[in-house]
Amino acid sequence: MLEVRDVGYIYQGKYQSIEALKRVNCHFAAGKFYAVTGPSGSGKSTLLSLLAGLDLPTSGEILVEGCTMAAMDRDKYRREVASVVYQSFNLFPLLTALENVMYPMELLHVSKATAAETAKRLIGEIGLGEKTYQQFPVMMSGGEQQRVSIARALAAGGKIILADEPTGNLDSANEENIVKIMKNLAHEKGYLVIVITHNPNVCEQADAVYRMRDGELRT
Amino acid sequence: MFHFRKVVLNISRHWAKSLLAVFSCMLIVVFLFLFFSGLLVNLQQMEALSEAIPIEARISNLNGTMSSGMIIQERVIQALEDSGYVTDLQYTSEIAAAMGEVSGDEAAKMERGDITFPLGLGVNRVEALTGASAEGFTFAEGAGSELLTGTESVCVIREQEMEELGLAVGDSIRVTLFSVTYPGDNAMKNYNRLGVYELRIVGSFRIPVSEIATRAAQMIFPVKWQREIQKQAGSTFFADSARFRVAKPLDLNSFKAEMDEVGLLPVISEANSSQHGIALTVNDETFIKTATRLRENITLTQILMPVIVVIVGFLGFVVSYLLLQSRRPEIAIMRSLGVSRRNCFGMLLFESAILVISGSLAGVIVASFFVDMDTVLGLGVGISFFVVYMAGTAVALKILGKFSVMQLLTALD
Numbered sequence: 001m002l003e004v005r006d007v008g009y010i011y012q013g014k015y016q017s018i019e020a021l022k023r024v025n026c027h028f029a030a031g032k033f034y035a036v037t038g039p040s041g042s043g044k045s046t047l048l049s050l051l052a053g054l055d056l057p058t059s060g061e062i063l064v065e066g067c068t069m070a071a072m073d074r075d076k077y078r079r080e081v082a083s084v085v086y087q088s089f090n091l092f093p094l095l096t097a098l099e100n101v102m103y104p105m106e107l108l109h110v111s112k113a114t115a116a117e118t119a120k121r122l123i124g125e126i127g128l129g130e131k132t133y134q135q136f137p138v139m140m141s142g143g144e145q146q147r148v149s150i151a152r153a154l155a156a157g158g159k160i161i162l163a164d165e166p167t168g169n170l171d172s173a174n175e176e177n178i179v180k181i182m183k184n185l186a187h188e189k190g191y192l193v194i195v196i197t198h199n200p201n202v203c204e205q206a207d208a209v210y211r212m213r214d215g216e217l218r219t
Numbered sequence: 220m221f222h223f224r225k226v227v228l229n230i231s232r233h234w235a236k237s238l239l240a241v242f243s244c245m246l247i248v249v250f251l252f253l254f255f256s257g258l259l260v261n262l263q264q265m266e267a268l269s270e271a272i273p274i275e276a277r278i279s280n281l282n283g284t285m286s287s288g289m290i291i292q293e294r295v296i297q298a299l300e301d302s303g304y305v306t307d308l309q310y311t312s313e314i315a316a317a318m319g320e321v322s323g324d325e326a327a328k329m330e331r332g333d334i335t336f337p338l339g340l341g342v343n344r345v346e347a348l349t350g351a352s353a354e355g356f357t358f359a360e361g362a363g364s365e366l367l368t369g370t371e372s373v374c375v376i377r378e379q380e381m382e383e384l385g386l387a388v389g390d391s392i393r394v395t396l397f398s399v400t401y402p403g404d405n406a407m408k409n410y411n412r413l414g415v416y417e418l419r420i421v422g423s424f425r426i427p428v429s430e431i432a433t434r435a436a437q438m439i440f441p442v443k444w445q446r447e448i449q450k451q452a453g454s455t456f457f458a459d460s461a462r463f464r465v466a467k468p469l470d471l472n473s474f475k476a477e478m479d480e481v482g483l484l485p486v487i488s489e490a491n492s493s494q495h496g497i498a499l500t501v502n503d504e505t506f507i508k509t510a511t512r513l514r515e516n517i518t519l520t521q522i523l524m525p526v527i528v529v530i531v532g533f534l535g536f537v538v539s540y541l542l543l544q545s546r547r548p549e550i551a552i553m554r555s556l557g558v559s560r561r562n563c564f565g566m567l568l569f570e571s572a573i574l575v576i577s578g579s580l581a582g583v584i585v586a587s588f589f590v591d592m593d594t595v596l597g598l599g600v601g602i603s604f605f606v607v608y609m610a611g612t613a614v615a616l617k618i619l620g621k622f623s624v625m626q627l628l629t630a631l632d
Contacts, residue, residue: 011626049625054555079557086628090552094232104556106221156557 002028006060020046022215033186038212083153087165089145098133104156122151143174244578252586277462283486287460289496304474309347310461321395341442358422535611
């Protein structure tokens with residue numbers, strides 16, 4: 001589903017350039033749960049951002065179902081195909097949980113009523129109750145926010161979930177729940193789930209683990 | 220529709236910042252109204268200045284001591300009549316009149332000045348008679364002061380003489396007229412017999428004692444008629460006084476240049492006294508002082524205008540930058556969810572536009588308490604402010620939008 005070919009990425013700073021990725025090659029298939037791990041600064045998050053189409057590789061290419069990302073409308077790709085779950089949740093602070101989940105659907109011109117109905121269903125599926133609908137992110141716990149963030153990722157209907165340290169800010173009980181949700185999405189609903197993590201427990205449960213070091217990828 | 224809903228939602232949820240933006244716009248708009256209404260008032264005052272402070276001018280002798288009893292060439296009078304810069308021209312011409320037919324020795328005596336004449340005066344309008352007012356004139360039924368502007372053989376006689384001579388309005392009289400000249404450069408007069416004329420009395424006049432000048436006229440005629448008869452008699456016409464108003468006070472310099480071409484000189488107070496009306500006295504001090512002050516105000520305001528435009532644009536930039544800076548993460552999240560850069564920019568610009576328009580309207584309402592609101596001023600200031608302020612906002616958004624979504628979202632983690 002996703003193929004990374006000789007991908008390199010250089011951060012162009014004001015005073016210096018940093019080579020974050022060096023000729024990375026890997027392949028991700030639908031219906032599987034992948035973990036990408038490695039020490040801080042090894043290039044994990046950069047790889048995830050490139051997979052999310054937030055930027056293009058400095059060298060090499062990323063293929064989505066055989067099409068190079070460079071030739072795609074990457075905004076549309078993020079709206080319809082790939083969704084990102086962040087460590088710090090990145091929910092809109094002034095939107096309620098329900099509105100946050102509805103947002104990607106409304107972007108796809110789904111009617112407000114349908115979007116609200118779907119959002120409520122998704123919030124229920126990830127284990128949150130009705131009381132969270134009208135809560136603003138600041139009123140929710142970290143685990144609740146991360147669940148809402150996952151519900152938002154599912155809302156658009158894309159089949160790729162990219163998660164950057166989704167359990168990083170959670171306690172162990174919440175961590176287990178989130179991993180379980182991710183695994184289910186991959187194995188039961190056919191999503192491609194890629195998780196960036198430092199957590200060995202998450203890696204243990206993954207179908208495949210990629211280890212990164214100094215911008216290079218090792219299986 | 221989705222974007223519009225989100226914009227409205229953003230405005231309401233960011234209510235404190237929205238209020239701040241509206242309030243800052245309102246203050247700027249009020250200031251702009253005060254500034255531009257000041258300019259408008261100055262421009263209106265400048266336009267009304269000609270009426271408020273009319274510039275009066277008169278022909279005088281070179282040292283400026285005489286305003287009547289002078290020799291003013293006919294070509295000067297003609298030039299004043301033809302000039303587009305002269306309005307309300309009032310001039311008189313002395314003419315001596317003796318009742319009945321005078322000839323032979325008596326006429327010679329008169330010409331030598333051995334006999335004192337009743338003073339006649341040719342006038343081009345009632346107001347030309349010093350000390351007279353329209354209320355002091357009584358005209359025959361069906362007649363009016365306009366008769367004095369024509370060329371008919373008519374006259375208006377002072378009430379005192381009418382009584383003494385037993386005359387009545389409507390009577391016809393025969394008079395012998397003598398033109399008045401000054402042969403030397405002094406006040407000595409010479410009289411030249413023009414002929415005997417029959418005149419119809421069309422009115423009488425009365426001049427209050429307090430207003431009686433040293434040369435109080437006893438009989439007045441239409442000066443145009445006088446010019447005609449002098450021409451027919453081969454006598455040179457001179458006016459003895461002339462005063463008028465400057466028609467276009469804002470073109471004062473052009474007026475003075477034209478008067479210079481006519482041959483009228485500025486008054487030289489050190490010059491010797493003479494009977495020749497060759498100088499121009501213009502009472503323009505107050506006008507010039509006021510006009511200069513207004514012009515300075517207008518010029519200063521006009522110089523400041525581009526500065527104000529830059530300041531408004533800069534304020535649009537600074538206020539928008541400061542208010543939207545903290546919303547960079549929000550923009551990054553929108554981008555990560557697939558909202559295009561253009562849509563993000565458009566939504567924030569639209570949001571700002573709604574706040575700016577609200578602020579402008581509030582500013583117009585507040586300003587209307589302080590200034591006379593005019594539709595043109597209101598629209599002009601409102602639209603100009605909106606365009607300039609939004610230009611500053613657009614620049615701020617352009618700069619704020621220049622960041623890597625990837626780096627920002629990674630940094631957030």
